Each structure stands twice: as C-alpha cells, then as structure tokens.
Amino acid sequence: MGRAPLCFHPQRAPPSTLQFLFVTMGNYLSSLSMFSLFIFLSLSSAAHLHQPRHPQRLHQPRHPQRLYQPRHPGRPHHQRRPSPAQPSDISAKQAISLACKATRNPEKCEAPLVNSNNVPPNPTPIQIIELAVRVASEKVKAAELMLQPIVDSYAGDPIRLIAAKNCLEIHRLTEYRLSRTAEVLPRGDIKNARAWMSAVVTYAYDCWSAWKNVSDSQTVAFLESLIELTTNALSMIVSYDRFGNEIGKWKPPGTERVGDWEVVGGPGPGLGYKGGFPSGLKPDVTVCKGGSGCNFGTVQEAVNAAPNNLEGVRRFVIRIKEGVFEETVRVPMEKRNVVFWGEGMGKTVITGSLNVGQPGMNTYNTATVGVLGDGFMARGLTIKNTAGSAAQQAVAFRSDSDLSVIENCEFIGNQDTIYSHSLRQFYKSCRIQGNVDFIMGNSAAIFQDCLILISSRTGDNNANAVTAVAAHGRIDPALSTGFVFQNCVVTGTDEYNALRQSKPNVHQNFLGRPWKEFSRTVFINCKLEALITPEGWMPWSGDFALKTLYYGEFGNSGPGADLSKRVPWSSQIPADRINMYSVQNFIQGDKWIPSS
Template sequence: MEIIQSALSISGDNLRQAQSFSDQILKASTGVSDHVTAANNCLEHLRNAEYRLRSTVEVLPRGGYKHARAWMSGGLAYQYDCWSALKYVNDTKLIHDTMSFLNNLISLTSNGLSLIRALDVFGDDVAKWAPVRTERDGFWESGGALGEGGELRVPDAVNAGPDWSEKKWVIWVKEGIIQSALSISGDNLRQAQSFSDQILKASTGVADHVTAANNCLEHLRNAEYRLRSTVEVLPRGGYKHARAWMSGGLAYQYDCWSALKYVNDTKLIHDTMSFLNNLISLTSNGLSLIRALDVFGDDVAKWAPVRTERDGFWESGGALGEGGELRVPVGLKADVTVCKSKNNNGGCDYGSVQDAVNAGPDWSEKKWVIWVKEGVYEETVRVGLEKRNVVVYGDGIGKTVITGNLNVGQPGLSTYNTATFGVVGDGFMASGLTIENTAGPDAHQAVAFRSDSDQSIIENCEFLGNQDTLYAHSLRQFYKSCIIQGNVDFIFGNSASIFQDCTILVRPRQLKPEKGENNAVTAHGRIDPAQSTGFVFQNCLINGTEEYMRLYYSKPKVHKNYLGRPWKEFSRTVFIDCNLEALITPQGWMPWTGDFALKTLYYGESGNTGKGSDLSARVTWSSQIPAEHVNVYSVGNFLQGDQWKLTSS
C-alpha cells in the first residue's frame, strides 16, 4: 500500500506541474482561438484528473480498490485527452515540451493504476503481481452471476506458487516494479539534459550561467551513467552496488538543481529547476525501493518508508575489521612518467600530470600507472569519467606537489570547479602526493581534491587548503594514512567515505586568526535517508597544526572547533576509536543554522580518546553508537570493500 501511495504522490506532483504548463499555454494563446480551446480543454481535463487522483488516495486505505481502479482509469484518460488536445496545435516549443512532460505523467499514472489493479486482483499474493494480462491473453477476473449487482469480491490469495522457484519469481516481480521506476527516471533524466543544453545555448557571454549549465550537464551525464549501471546490475543481485550508484545519481541530479539555483533569473531556468524537482522525487522513489529489496528481501510487509540510525534502525554487517584490506598496490610498473621539466629532467614521458592522464586509454579494465617524480606541478588536473583505473604515484608527501589556487571569488567558478585535482573515473588510486589549494583563508571555497571515483583508494597523501579542502563528492572512497588540513568544512561532500589512520589538522583561519573562529572539520551532505552515504573516521587523530595550537592555547574560549555540522538534511558522520585532542569543544558538534537537520542527521561516536572525547556535554542531537552496531561502519559493510576488484595490473 505504501509503495502505491508513493507512486500516486509522485503522479500528483507531476499533475500539478502539468497544470502549470497548460496555464502558461493559455496565457500565451491570446487571440489564437484553437490554442485557447486546446488549453482550456486541457486544464479542464487535468482538474478532473486531479480530483479523481485525490479520491483514489482517500479510498485506498479503506479497501475501495474497485473504486480506485475506476477513478484512476478516468484520471489516466483525462491526462491522455489533455495530450491529445495539444497534439493538434503543437506549433510552439512550450506546447511541445508540455506534451513531452505529459507523456511522462501518463507513464507514471499508468504504473500506479497497474499496481492498484494488482492489489485488487491478487491481494497479498505478490508473486502474481506481474504485468497486466487481459481477456485476450486468456486472463479473466472473477465475479458473481450475470444478474448480480452486489459488490464483486476479490478472491482470497492463492497459496499455490508457480512451477519455478517462488523466491526467484517474487524478486523478479519486485525488480520489475523497480525497473519500471528507473525507466521513468531515465526518460525524465534525458529531458532534463535537453533543458540544460537549452540553458547553455541561451547563456552565451554570461559566465556564471555558462558555468552552471556546463556543471549541470556534467552532473546529469554522470547521473545517466550511474542509472544505466544500476539497471544492468539489479538482475544479477548487485543490490549494494545499485544502492551506491543510485545514491550517486540522486546526488548529481540535486547538484544540477543546486547549480541552477544561483543563476535562477530566467523562465527557462525556473522551469528546468521545477522539472528537476520532479526528477529528484522519481529517483528518490527508485532508490528507496532498491534499498527495501536489499535490506528486507521478500518480506514485502517491511517495505515501509526509510528509517535510519536516528530512528533506531540499524542494518546488519560483519565485524569492524572485516571487508578486506584496501591498499594502493606497491611495486606497480609505471606506464608513463612525469617530470617537472620534461626535456631537462630524467627523460620522462610528460611534463604535466594532465598530459599523462590524457594519454591513458578510455574505459580500461587495466590500471594506467603514472609516476609523478619529485617537483612542484602548478596545474589543474581532471580525470574524466572514461579514465578508469588510473593510478598516480608520487615520490612522497612534500616531494611531489600538485598545486593550484582556483577559488569561488574568481569569475565563472563554482566550488565544484575550484579543485586543483578532480577525479570522476572509477577505481582511481593515489599514493605519495601532496595536493594543495593555496587560495588562502580569505578566499572562501577553494578545493584541493575532489573525487567522484567509485571504489577509489587514496593512501599516504596530503591535502592542504582552508575552506573546503577535500570534496569527497559522491560514491565510495577509502582514505588510508593521509594528512588533511583546513578550517571551514574542510572535509565535505555526499560520498560514502572511510578515513582510516588519518591525521586531520585544523589550520589558522582568516587574515587575523587571533580574533577567534568557529571551525567545523566535516560537513556531510546526504539529501535523502535512503542514500548509503556518510563519513566514517576510524583510528584518526583530530588536532591542529603547531601554528594553530599556539593560537588556541593563547585564548581557548574564542577558538572553537567542532567535529562537524549538517550541510544537508540527512547528514551522517561518525568517529570511531579516534584521538580527539583538546581543541574539540565539549559540545562536539555544530548546528548549520537554527534547528535545520537536527532531527534527521546522525552524528555518532564510539571508543574515542583524548581531551576532546568527553561526551558529558555533547549536544543532545548527537549519539553514542551502540557497541553492537559499530560494525555497520566496517569497510566490508559500509563500502562493500570485500567486493572491490583490486587487481595488480
């Protein structure tokens, strides 16, 4: 029932958006009689459809399935009639786009109607919730004698299962429902790409609009790739991978919306953002279904709205140490080498890291190993989606240094674009590097390293910056024995990342740091409770640089440092067996603004030591992780590290 209600809710949201588009057509049709007639008819049809949908939502919980089917059948007909009315006056872009939107709405409503029919005809016998069959297919619904006028009774659930395995059949049916939801998301995703492309074409000469549109298109391409991967892996039972990839896809769609939010000064951008809101709802629905299938399997009675640790719900997992050892392989033979001066230093293949990345094969299953020799490389590096399994070795922290100074204060740059080193291709590995952004403490957002690489491993690297040093943007990432320095939200993003044996250091902030400040080490950005994302710190040191600690001890009351604050509504961060030094405030965690996210986030601690680990004065909205559930955050359970393909070639 809850799955059906969720589907109807999404249909309702889209129905109201369709009414808005139809109203725009009417306002634009003054003096054109056939357009006015079509728009008025369309609005009447959609009002009728909305009424029937509302009636359906009200009657379903009372078991009025037959009435619900009749009313939804009418609602579907009204939506089609709206589309049909516009078909004969389809000579403007607004009408064309509205008809495309209506096509998606009709698909959503059809899906909801099919689910209601299945509930009516088969009741709890979910094994029979298959695609609709009619009399022509030899399927007949049951009923009374021809002359009877009483209520037609739904037959009792039939216990006899199909000839093949009942379990396999049940999962296939559920995946069919999920695949249908993903198919609708995919159709809408392609439409969103078309809208974003229109924004780009209309933005010539307006730097911030061009940046937003380009970022939006990149996010949507990444979302499309992750959706396609999810569709492929689901039939093979790869539910954990599907959850990770759909979590990333949802984050990308939100980031497209967010990019446009800051340049929302045209009707096209406004309409695209409205469309993206609906797309995000569709994708969220699909992700919730995948999570339910993964967590509860055949127990459909438990396929309820998502509950998290904050609600007292814990997924199961192995011991904390389980999941395999994730390390960057030692002794791989370099495919190419990079020197600071290609012509004068050691006969290397390339003089820049970017050239070495570009030389690698696309979509490779084999590692492309780059050895970057000692030196300071002033460049911006991008490892694209197609550059899979890139491995970058340096000669050690402080020896091989990749540096940049891009920041949001420069024209046409967003936080996403400021990264000195940005990675999207899966399977990325790095070791022995310092990556820094030298924009300074007064430059606001200035990223040193940004990663969207699934199943990536970073070991023995150093990341230096101030605000937003490390952007662990999406998907599954593992950091081992790294040093990370910054001050404002300097580890942030919406990935599932584990930081193991790392040194996290606060550095001075502002041009006059002696005045004092409020620093947050982390700002996790989970936007949906079904996303399998969060930050996990295991056996890490949280301290300040020597320079900062001198400032801190000179006036401790004005230098306040917190473990994190909630960037988004379902922010999730935990510290396990870490050494929290004196600079961490007794409260431990910092609100973002007001009471935003304080009831939905999950901030947990377990087994920490040091002067900053005392829990007696912690904020009431943080938690102590129950000992029996600490294993939820293991490498194996949280990142599925035991399933990563760590080849030596």
C-alpha cells in the same frame, strides 16, 4: 561556507561566534518555446521535495565510462540473487502501490509508474524497481533534449549559461549511472545499484540547485521531479536489499537516529578488512619537472596519455617524480584505473590556487586535482590549494571516482580542502589540513588511520575562529553515503596550537556540522585532542537538520572525547552496531580494495 554569487553549491559561510553561542547555550531562468512545451508535458510528475537550505554544485564530463571491476574476477560483488517471484493475483497497479510504500511519498510515486507504457502484467518486485529506474532514465533523456537548446540560447547570459551547461553534463553522467544500475539489478548486484543510484540522486539535486535561483518556476519544478523519481527508485532498492520479495514489509528508509539499523555481518572496524594501495606496481609513464629524462613534464599530459576505459585490474600507473607541479589536473570519466604514484608527501607536490573569488568560478571547479574516472588510486604525494582562507571555497582534491583508494597522501587547503563528492572512496594514512568544513561532500567515504589537522586562518586574531572538520551532504535517508573516521587523530598544526593556546576562548573546533538534512558522520576509535570543544558538534543554521542527521561516536579517546557535554542531537553508537561502518559493510571494500 560564505559564497560568491553564481555558485553551484551552498553559500557556506565560515562558522561564526554566534553559531557557537547557539551550541553552547544548548540546543543547536525566458526559455525557448520547445523547452516550455516539454516542461508543460512533464509537470504532472513534478514533486515538492523538502528542500535543504544549501544547494550544492557540480560540473561533470561528457564521456561516460564502464564500471571498474572488482579485484576478484568471478567473485560476486555483494550480490542478492533475486528469489523466485511469489505467486500473486493482485493487479499491476496494486503491486506498484505496495512497492511505493518503500518511499517517503507513496502517492507521488505511484502515478509515473502506473501511467508508464512499460508495466508488465503481475510484476515482480524487481520488475517494479526496474520500471522505476526506466521511468527516471526517460525523464533524464527528456531533460537532456530540453537543455541543449537552452545552452545554445544563453551565450549572452553567463549566469544561466553556466547553470545550463552544468545540468546538461550532469544529465549525461546520470544517464550512464542509471544504465549501469539497470544492467545489474536483474543479477541481484544490489550494493552497486544502491551506490550508483545514490550518486544519481546527488546529481539530480545538483542540477536542480543550479537552476533554482536563476530560472522560472516551471523549469525548477521539472528538475525537482527528477529528484523525486530517482529517490523513489533508490528507496525501493533499499527495501529490496533488506526484505527481498517480501514486498509487504517494504517501508520508507530510516536512519540510525530512529533505530533503523541495517542488518550487516562481519567484524567491526577494529577487526575489519585491512588493505590499501597495491604492491608490485610498475610505472607505465613517468613525470618530472621540465620533462627531462621522463615521458612527460606535466601530470595532465600523462593523464591524457592513459588509455580509455581500462578493464578489470589493469591499471595505468603514472610515476610522478619529486618536484612542485603548478597545474590544474583533471582525470575524466573515460580515464579509468589511473594511478598517481609520487615520491612522498612534501616531495611530490601538485599545487593550484583556484577559488570562488575568481570570475566565473564555482567550488567544484576550484579543485587543484579533480577526478571522475572510477578506480582512481594515489600514493605518496601532496595536493594543495594555496588560495588562502580569505578566498573562501578553494578545493585541493575533488573526487567522484567510485572504488577509489588514496593512501599516504597529504591534502592542504583552508575551506573545502577535500570535496569527496560522490560514490565510494577509501582514504588511508593520509594527512588532511584545513579550517572550514575542510572535508565535505556526499560520498560514502572511510578515512582510516588519518591525521586530521586544523590550521589557522586569516582573521583568527579576531573573535570569530570557529571551525568544523566535516560537512557531509546527504539529502535523503535512502542514500548509502556518509563519512566514517576510523582510528584517526584530530588535532591542530603546530602554528594553530600555539595560536589557540594564546587565546583559548576565541578558538572553538567541532567534529562536524550538517550541510544537508540527512548528514551522516561518525568517529570511531579516534583520538580527539583538547582543541575539540566539549559540545562536539555544531548546528548549521538554527535547528536545520538537527532532528534528521546522524552524528555518532564510539570508542574515542583523548581530552576531546569526553561525551558528558555533547549536544543532545548527537549519538553514541551501540557496540553491537559498529560493524555497520566497517570497510566491508559501508563501502564493500573487501571486494575491491587490494589486500595489504
């Protein structure tokens, strides 16, 4: 997607004809002295992580929240109860060495843990994981102490000021997710731990990517070490989830591409858990244009009135009447379990036009509606960004809400319409419209029974009309993230279809392209119309990520579903592995999505 300077995620340009040809031809910051001292003391753990070519960006809130609870109180949330520790006469250093074999860089994993002052004697596997999380947490807190004086010193340097502020707020959010992970690990709540640590890795990467082009190498190396520490902890959690205390079996995470499938149970997507927006809700407040006869005249006023940190299944329902609300809406972290309930697609409309072409704007902050509070739900409304395709990145809806349900909603934009940034999200029976990477991010998201609409954009009359639907940004195989499209229809708007028919050789459309190295996207039982090019998937740049991504298809229909000319680096999902991508297995939705 083409980026304006100072962006906080990759300069992602619209796909070009040259990229398409590649597919079809076959094989596709001076710092304060105190800050410098902290960095110097931290460099011993700095890592040289493989760096994906296109960093992402993020602006996060200052106020953490507590976890949105499963809808079944007392019911385990996919827990693995830690089994009794196996008798062992090996030293703590040897045990750490074994555990670090679960990471992609065991040598760099061991030193921070062995040198920690918190190593228990004869540690159990779960204690080693807890140690890894603690070490990462300590590093994050050190980073926060370092970054505050940097923020204070950069008032006259907008580039570095934006990067420093973003990093500081990210680290506060990261610290919260790490603390929640540390709380649930002893209880064996591994699925939550994996989801939250996947977000932590994403946030660590965001901070590093904000700095890498504007700061000195020492700062960048320090922030890079945070990525490695958090990724190592996550990799151990993955192995524990798979092998328990059999630490001798622990191994680095792999991908489906190399046959490293997780063992899961339950039915596949066609027979899976059915649920969505809950019935029987009653409004707590109402919003209507002008405020006459309602509690509020803007959606943001209603959000501000919501109580903080709602517990359990208690929700704050905002009934939004028919009308067009021209505003930017933010749901902060402390506003949990907020519900937007509109009067229907096209009737209740929230619209904005922020875009990266405006001074000081980055992609993350362009969102018309941006959500951070967990347990967010929405139904019966349209969210738009009307900046136009020439404005490049312009997000309609951005979400970092864990355990989020969106049903019967419409999202309209051009480039980056939905920024599904992190954590677990469920989109059901939605309409999503755009033309460049218009479903993007690094969440674990399922899109079920959705209508995916490719639209025309400025310049479509030129020979450069190449589109990718999805751009997923997984940066490491340990992350439990990916985009899953189930029973969706991929087609074009009426306007686009007419334009395409007039110049069929100009318009080429792909299911996705790899924004990051371990991008993961699958289409299952979807109807793919003829506008999908026979190759199916397109590269990002050269051969970047083509050996590490996972792009899979199963049971699709329609003229765009013919697999005979698919690129060789895409995959057909084995029938006996489909249930890995079910609602209950991929996002543990049967534990938190209300039943139909």
